[in-house]
Amino acid sequence: MKTSLRIIVTLVLCALLLIYVVDVDLVIKTLGNCDPLWALVALAAFLLDRVLMSYKWGLLLAIRGYSVSLVQKLMVYCSAMMWGLALPSTVGADGIRVMLVRRFGVRVDDTLATILVERGIGFIVALLTAVASLLILRTVLPQDEVYDYGLAFGVAGLLAGIVILVFSFTDHALNSVLRLVPQRFADSSAVRLLKRLHEAYASLASDRPRIAAFSALTLVEHVMVIVCYALVARALEVQFSPMFIFAAVPLAILVSRLPISLDGIGVYEGIFIAIMALGGVRPADALAVSLAARALQVVVWFPWWLMLAARTGMRPPSEAVTPAAAPTNPAAAPTNIGTTP
Numbered sequence: 001m002k003t004s005l006r007i008i009v010t011l012v013l014c015a016l017l018l019i020y021v022v023d024v025d026l027v028i029k030t031l032g033n034c035d036p037l038w039a040l041v042a043l044a045a046f047l048l049d050r051v052l053m054s055y056k057w058g059l060l061l062a063i064r065g066y067s068v069s070l071v072q073k074l075m076v077y078c079s080a081m082m083w084g085l086a087l088p089s090t091v092g093a094d095g096i097r098v099m100l101v102r103r104f105g106v107r108v109d110d111t112l113a114t115i116l117v118e119r120g121i122g123f124i125v126a127l128l129t130a131v132a133s134l135l136i137l138r139t140v141l142p143q144d145e146v147y148d149y150g151l152a153f154g155v156a157g158l159l160a161g162i163v164i165l166v167f168s169f170t171d172h173a174l175n176s177v178l179r180l181v182p183q184r185f186a187d188s189s190a191v192r193l194l195k196r197l198h199e200a201y202a203s204l205a206s207d208r209p210r211i212a213a214f215s216a217l218t219l220v221e222h223v224m225v226i227v228c229y230a231l232v233a234r235a236l237e238v239q240f241s242p243m244f245i246f247a248a249v250p251l252a253i254l255v256s257r258l259p260i261s262l263d264g265i266g267v268y269e270g271i272f273i274a275i276m277a278l279g280g281v282r283p284a285d286a287l288a289v290s291l292a293a294r295a296l297q298v299v300v301w302f303p304w305w306l307m308l309a310a311r312t313g314m315r316p317p318s319e320a321v322t323p324a325a326a327p328t329n330p331a332a333a334p335t336n337i338g339t340t341p
Contacts, residue, residue: 006259006260006261006262007262009260009261009266010261010262010265010266012266013261013265013266013267013269013270014265014266014269017266017269017270017273017287021270021273021283021287022273022283022284022287023283023284024284026282026284026285027284027287027288027291029284030236030237030238030284030285030288031236031288031291031292033236033237034235034236034292035234035235035236035237038231038234038235039232039235039292039296041231041235042228042231042232042234042235042293042296043296043299043300045224045227045228045231046228046293046296046297046299046300047300048224049221049224049225049228050074050077050078050300050301050304051070051074052217052220052221052224053077053221054070054073054074054076054077055070055073055217056213056214056217056218056221057073057077057114057118058070058073059210059213059214059217060113060114060117060118060204060210060214061073061106061110061114062210063203063204063206063207063210063211064110064113064114064200064203064204066105066106066110068101068104068106071307072104074304075100075304075305075307075308076097076100076101076104076308077097077304078300078301078302078303078304078305079096079100079301079304079305079308079309080093080094080096080097080100081093081297081301082298082301082302082305083096083305084096084263085263085298094115094119097111097115098111098112098115100308103312109193109196109197109200110200112197112200112201113197113200113201113203113204114204116201117201117204117205117211117214118214120165120168121165121211121214121215121218122218123161123257124158124161124162124165125215125218125219125222126222126250126253126254126257127154127157127158127161127254128158128219129219129222129223129250129254130154130250130251130254131151131154131155131158132246132250133246133247133248133250133251134147134150134151134154134247134251135151136243136244136246136247137247137275137278138151140243140244141278168201169201169202169204169205170202171202173198174194174195174198174202177194178191178194222250225249225253226245226246226249226250228293228296229245229248229249229289229293230242230245232289232292232293232296233245233285233289235292236285236288236289236292238281238285238286238288238289239280239281240276240279240281241279241280243279244275244276244278244279244281245276245279247275248271248272248275248276248279248286249272251271251275252267252268252269252271252272252275253268255267255268255271256268256271268290269286269287269290272286272289272290273286273287273290276289
């Protein structure tokens with residue numbers, strides 16, 4: 001979807017929420033009830049979430065032979081999220097992350113491979129938590145059989161996603177793509193890049209202990225996000241059912257990944273408000289929780305962005321990127337990258 005259309009969709013969704021769903025005065029009143037101590041606890045939880053996210057990304061980088069410090073990974077991760085807020089949606093946070101981590105010696109194809117695996121496993125875990133959310137709703141709302149259809153689609157999607165992810169690591173996946181390339185382009189630089197990228201991508205699956213650890217930490221990180229929202233609700237003195245917030249956050253995150261609005265704004269809030277309302281939370285309170293959570297995330301990102309900007313400049317990364325050949329042996333990749341910033 002084009003950027004201009006996504007902006008329009010975002011504005012329309014936000015307008016519909018503010019006009020027909022929530023009372024703006026009540027939202028402001030709820031935000032004004034913030035307990036500073038609990039807000040600090042929530043802020044610490046969001047920081048822990050980013051630390052966990054950065055650490056588990058480092059597991060994938062380590063498979064390719066890189067040793068980037070946790071501080072460096074945090075700077076890259078949070079800076080990418082900050083630039084992702086300011087730059088056009090066609091330049092996503094993942095693209096910024098590819099450019100930023102080059103400054104610490106990581107090859108482009110290796111970074112792309114780790115991001116693809118991160119997103120693939122992340123999507124599987126998101127589907128898993130969404131299915132758990134639907135099971136919760138089916139349990140607490142037994143009279144509503146509409147969740148049976150959602151569960152059926154969710155389980156089918158989860159199984160299909162696992163099959164596709166496993167298949168993507170095999171040579172058959174690469175060969176299936178190469179068959180679609182005309183013979184005259186078989187030796188082009190684009191095809192060579194694709195082969196190098198898939199080689200790096202497939203090599204990540206060869207380290208099963210790290211992949212298993214990464215997958216387990218991804219599940220923990222998804223649960224951590226739910227805890228963060230619960231702490232934000234506590235900070236705003238919003239009464240909520242833990243069951244419904246566990247159902248609302250994963251489903252809202254999954255649906256908001258659809259590329260129809262900027263950063264899922266409007267889509268996430270709509271789903272979150274609708275599910276929390278089933279648990280008796282006022283729409284204004286649910287919206288206040290979502291807005292406060294977004295604000296706290298930016299507060300967490302900002303210092304790390306400043307740290308990286310202080311050493312590399314305030315301008316967004318824009319240098320041309322030319323992937324180097326990926327090492328045939330992951331252990332041959334550079335390892336002298338762990339200097340402290």
